[in-house]
Amino acid sequence: MKRRGRGIACMWYPIGFTVAANASAAVVKVNEDGTATLLTGTVETGQGALTVLGQIAAEELGVATDDVHVVSGDTDTTPMDTGAIASRTTYVTGNAVRLAAEKAKAILFEVAAPLLGVRADQLEARDRKIQVKAFPQRFLPIGEVANHAQLIKGQPAIGSASWNPPTVAMDPETGQGKPFNTYVYATQIAEVDVDDETGEVEVLRIVAAHDCGTAINPMLVEGQVEGGISMGIGFALQEEILFDKTTGRQLNPNLTNYIMPTSLDMPDIEVDIVDSYDPTGPFGAKGVGEPTSVPTAAAILNAIHNAVGVRIMSLPATAEKVLAAIKEKKGRQPKQISAA
């Protein structure tokens, strides 16, 4: 018989390296027509990081996402970057990108100020315009300013910057210190059906509420959450590298015997991005990559416990393991013998 259960798990997760420096640098070049090119040493690993970095540069320059072309991943042409690791790209590389764009923008302001008859600090960049704060009627298109900067003033709008999260080393005896600059938080709740005759677990639904600071691109955040959950389901229920105990060789190094969840195993996923703003991140953003797969297994295992009353102490909770636990529990329960 299928028994339904629900389980909750929350988590915290840091952004960036543990104490160690993990800097990123970036270069932003505003072209003569007001479009821009961003150079970054990170690599697109499928998560959409380059889109997010482009959006951060665009926001700072007051242009649209499509106005920024991102060049990445070439050690000859792009500045150093610690890379796509530790959920750090939006936060660390994003801060470097924002600072580089800010420097390029400062050149545009300097050029535009005399043309608009105001001081540079009275200007802002919005909607592809350089305009006077609180008097937006007085403006110049950003392309006109960029063109003037490069071709009349001989002062191309190029900015470069780097950023590294500030940390404090941990005491070797007590571990006290500030190993990370910021953390994100999340909760996932899983609903499962457990077949108490076969031990099979089916994940029906996962509700995920995640904090990533400002969501620079909510669609990509949702994508990360869904992908992280699929990894979490494999970790919870199926995936396991097995070793021959005498030779130490792997027994299942292939996708026939190492079972991963497929699209058919995916539950309904409902994602909420919790309101949050971190002043140390670019436009309040933190990160989301890794945390998405952190609480999934815990939530599923708690749901199994809620459904059939057994606590599985080791992952993965395969059908065999769940069934064995159910049988053991039944064996322990006193039988109800009706009075003769």
Add this chain to the structure above:
Amino acid sequence: MTTKVKTAKKQKSPAMDLPRGMEVNLRLPTVMPPVPYPIETLVPKVRQQTPAVGQRATRPDGRLHGLGQTKYIDDMSFPGMLHAKIKRAGIASARIKSIDTSAAEAMPGVMAVLIGREIPVNSFGPSFQDQPLLADELVFHAGDGVAAVAAVTEQIAIEALEKIKVEYEPLPAIFDPVEAMKEGAHKVHAPNGNVYATKVVKKGDVEAGFAASHRIFEGTFRTQMVEHVPIEPHAAIATWDPNGRVTIYTSLGRITLGRADVARTLKLPINRIRLIGTIVGGNFGGKNEITQEPILALLSRKTGRSVKGVYSREEEFISSTTRHPIIMDYKTGVDKDGRILARKVRLVLDGGAYCSWSETTLGKAAILSAGPYNIENLHVEAYVVYTNKTMTGAMRGFGAPQVCFAYESHMDDIAEGLNIDPLEIRLLNAFGEGSASPTGQVLHSVVVRDTLLKAAERFGWKESR
């Protein structure tokens, strides 16, 4: 020998299974029909909007993915390019007595063979440089490479691996991390002990906390080894040009560190090396350090040709990093209301044969193992241990999914024992703005309670009770 190569090619041909006469057609290369792209159009509106932050902007590489036009490394080729394959040890712990590559080198189509002793600096690793690119003296796990071949086709390279004869003297091996910690256990990297990093996080007085507790809960949790399983395996193409400059296209996720590692192993100045990170078909932490890049570069130098290497799925499992299995002992003391008064945690991480990113994983696992909860009295000790198994390294979460499974299972057991709702006990203990973390750090922009309440509301936690 030529005949052997031909036989192999025939066996691979799909034409063998087809009726006579049809083979002729199949010899034509498969050519995709021309597809005109709507190049002028289709910049989605959302990419044209300001402000840019907060927009659900589509990815510029999305169209390429959708049209099947993304070029991964295996889609790339250079004139005269060779294909490399690496021979794997298949034995978990051994001394290499001899390697005979002569039969492989004599095969038609084989252009070069490389062994570990030819690599200028045959070691790498982000924390300790304990990993050889190709095992030269000792084998530390069954997935270790022992020799590499570059040949005109991948098939010839695979066949050549069979002709390389390696003589091993088997050595004792250890596979269980707890056994490996014991005195007298076989030392994986002698003379060093098997425990290669430890981490302690201490706060308050746990014993006093336990003494003041209403109830104490204990549990031991274990997790397994898993692989990242990216769709695209580790892949790279290296070209050593006549000016002595090396260009490597690679699926690496962090090219700055990769370039430094390649420079170190090849003993070249950094400015003679160019790494180009292509679009990566999934990383999840598994592509954060070099693997075969210097091997391909040296094969390219030997042959004067570009050399491509693409891991098989099996190599992806046995020779690339995996997630740490962790044995996690938890002991928690609580008061009557479910408030945590003290927690003691002991973690033993199975580090496999090499350190890789284990030190980082150890640190994160230790710091995060208390959970997002206010705990005045805490004692965490964590160890990472060498075993003669596939090395564990960076993987999405760096130890966090493992400890989260433990601390959240443990939390539900405590809630059940005290007859408190699992949501309520978490809300009671969760960090708030300004809470101090286990390392004494004052936390800001803390929204763990908001995520608990939001998820509970969306799920209908209170209604579905």
